[in-house]
Amino acid sequence: MEQVAVTAASSEAVTKQGSQAPLFANLASVVTGSDLPAGLKQAVLDVLAQQTPLNTALDGGDIESAFQKSGLFLEAWLAAGATPQPGAVPDLKAALLVLRQTLAATSGPPATAAPQVAVQNAAPAPGTQVVLQTAVSRSQPAGEAAQAVLPSPGAAIAQPAQLPRDAAPAAAVLANIAGETAQAALPRATMSAGLAATLLQEVTQNLPHLTGNAPGATKTVPDGHVFDTAARTTTPPPFRGALPAPQSVASPTLAPDTPLATTVHRLLDDTDAAIARQTLLQVASLPDRVDASGHRSDPTAPQWNFEIPFATPQGTAMAQFEISRDGGNETPDPAKRAWRARFTINVEPSGPVHALITLNGDKTFVRMWAERPATAQQLRAGIGELNQALTKAELKPGDIIVRDGTPPQPAPARAGHFLDRAT
Numbered sequence: 001m002e003q004v005a006v007t008a009a010s011s012e013a014v015t016k017q018g019s020q021a022p023l024f025a026n027l028a029s030v031v032t033g034s035d036l037p038a039g040l041k042q043a044v045l046d047v048l049a050q051q052t053p054l055n056t057a058l059d060g061g062d063i064e065s066a067f068q069k070s071g072l073f074l075e076a077w078l079a080a081g082a083t084p085q086p087g088a089v090p091d092l093k094a095a096l097l098v099l100r101q102t103l104a105a106t107s108g109p110p111a112t113a114a115p116q117v118a119v120q121n122a123a124p125a126p127g128t129q130v131v132l133q134t135a136v137s138r139s140q141p142a143g144e145a146a147q148a149v150l151p152s153p154g155a156a157i158a159q160p161a162q163l164p165r166d167a168a169p170a171a172a173v174l175a176n177i178a179g180e181t182a183q184a185a186l187p188r189a190t191m192s193a194g195l196a197a198t199l200l201q202e203v204t205q206n207l208p209h210l211t212g213n214a215p216g217a218t219k220t221v222p223d224g225h226v227f228d229t230a231a232r233t234t235t236p237p238p239f240r241g242a243l244p245a246p247q248s249v250a251s252p253t254l255a256p257d258t259p260l261a262t263t264v265h266r267l268l269d270d271t272d273a274a275i276a277r278q279t280l281l282q283v284a285s286l287p288d289r290v291d292a293s294g295h296r297s298d299p300t301a302p303q304w305n306f307e308i309p310f311a312t313p314q315g316t317a318m319a320q321f322e323i324s325r326d327g328g329n330e331t332p333d334p335a336k337r338a339w340r341a342r343f344t345i346n347v348e349p350s351g352p353v354h355a356l357i358t359l360n361g362d363k364t365f366v367r368m369w370a371e372r373p374a375t376a377q378q379l380r381a382g383i384g385e386l387n388q389a390l391t392k393a394e395l396k397p398g399d400i401i402v403r404d405g406t407p408p409q410p411a412p413a414r415a416g417h418f419l420d421r422a423t
Contacts, residue, residue, distance in 0.1 A: 010283045017280055018273035019235035021250035024048070024309055024316035026270055029252035035260045043095070043102040050092040054204050054310035054317065054347075060194030060393075063308070067193075067321070070306040071096070071278045072285060092309070093278050100271045107264045195357055195364065196343060198389040200319070202382055203345060203353045203375075204312060238277070238305055240284040241410055244320035244344035246352035246371075249312065281305045312347055319345040342407075350375045354407050358398075364390055365398035369407050376404045 027044045030036065036044070052058070052066045071093030082090070089095045236245050254266055284305040303324035310317045322342040338360040346352040351372040358365040366386065370376035379402040390397040 006283055006286065009279060013276040013279040013283075014237045016272055016276035017235075017237050018270075018277065019247045019250065019318055020274040020277060020307065020309060021247050021316055021318045022253070023267070023270035023274045024051070024318075025250040025252040026254045026267060028316070030254050030256055030258065030263050030267075033256035033258070033263070035257070035263075037106060040102050040106055040264075043099040046089050047092070047095045047099050050095055051309045051311040051316060054200060054312050056201060058197045058201055060197050063193035063197050066308040067304075067306060067323075070281075070308060072282060072304060072306045075282075093275070096271060096275050096278065100268070100275060103264050103268050103271060107261070107268065194393045195366070195390065195395065196321075196341060196355070198386065199355050199357075199366070199368070200310070200343075200345065202379065202386070203350050204310075204317075204347045235277075238280050238284050238320065240303060240305065242284075243407055243409065244322055244342055244354070246344045246346035246354070247318040247320070248346050249315040249317050249348070251315070277307075281307065310345070310347075314348055317345055317347045319343050352406075353379075356407065359395075360398070362396045363398040364395040366400040367407075368400075368402045369405055370402065371404075371406060373404055376402055 024047070027048055031041060031044045031048065050069065052062055069091035071091050074091055074093045077090060084090045084094070089098060235247050236242070238245070254263055258266075285303060287302065303322065305320075305322050308319050308321065310319055320343065322340075324340050325337055338358060340359075341357040342355065344352065344354045351370065353371075353375060354369040356367040358367075368379055370379055383400050383402065386400050387397045
């Protein structure tokens with residue numbers, strides 16, 4: 001039953017998912033509009049507040065905090081009986097849920113085919129059960145409806161949402177993330193957070209100045225590459241075993257003076273896509289599951305798939321991360337096991353950059369790939385500084401290698417791999 005529920009959730013979510021960047025771009029644009037109701041404006045601000053500034057002050061603590069509030073652990077957090085502090089939402093997913101319900105309340109009854117994600121009270125049991133469902137069929141009987149209660153800042157703004165009977169098993173599986181993976185040597189897995197912060201600074205802070213392309217300056221780099229921020233219009237769905245995908249910073253499609261009805265309609269679509277993507281990231285982090293691609297994960301290898309929205313001068317940059325244990329090192333000593341942290345970010349003028357940080361024993365190895373030759377050249381020039389950063393973080397530097405292009409792709413998924421909604 002659990003597997004059926006999770007498979008159904010992921011199969012439906014993959015038809016709705018999309019990059020969260022367009023949502024952040026539109027929210028930043030409309031938040032200054034005078035036409036927004038107060039409750040909706042607060043929900044918009046709560047989502048925007050989930051961004052992490054990507055500047056010279058970024059450090060490992062910021063990365064770890066962003067990881068914790070990425071939305072990956074919301075169900076486990078609520079299942080443990082936790083409650084949000086007054087005037088705050090616990091993480092990005094909670095903020096998205098509140099925004100979606102506020103938009104639905106503003107526009108009237110939600111369409112039955114729209115994604116619904118709700119938090120359901122579990123009165124007989126301690127704590128709160130999060131019920132996750134990414135789509136509601138038009139054929140569901142009324143008897144399958146449930147009352148949704150979402151964590152909200154200051155007041156309950158949740159609306160009734162239809163939920164199928166098999167949603168509870170899906171929620172239970174997601175709530176088990178904490179018990180099955182989140183506590184599995186997490187301190188060891190996040191040791192690379194400081195190095196990740198250094199690499200992100202190198203890509204977004206140092207390279208624009210080194211190449212003479214600070215934001216607002218020229219639009220070309222020494223190799224003659226012309227930026228095309230609309231080149232990547234489709235963001236592939238995340239699934240366990242796939243490489244993180246670069247996502248362009250999006251431009252807003254809404255203006256502050258856009259009519260409220262149009263704004264709500266557009267934001268509903270963007271929010272549904274973002275929530276569906278959050279669902280897929282969570283499913284990709286579940287152990288010992290067969291996802292919609294037919295891929296069975298290794299139950300002994302913890303893995304976290306999540307995204308961090310970084311605030312940059314160009315807009316919100318969505319960085320996709322994967323933290324996992326390297327199966328090639330099966331030593332019984334947890335301190336000596338190898339861990340891998342991958343991330344991908346796409347910020348102009350550096351373009352898409354992919355990184356792989358491996359902690360093997362007491363050594364740290366770094367592999368980076370830049371899709372633009374000028375970026376790769378500048379990253380190679382900064383290898384000495386990265387070595388110093390490793391030493392400063394009390395990590396023993398291993399090899400640091402920068403390559404042109406993209407990381408090697410994993411073995412292709414078998415037939416039946418799910419498709420993005422744009423295909």
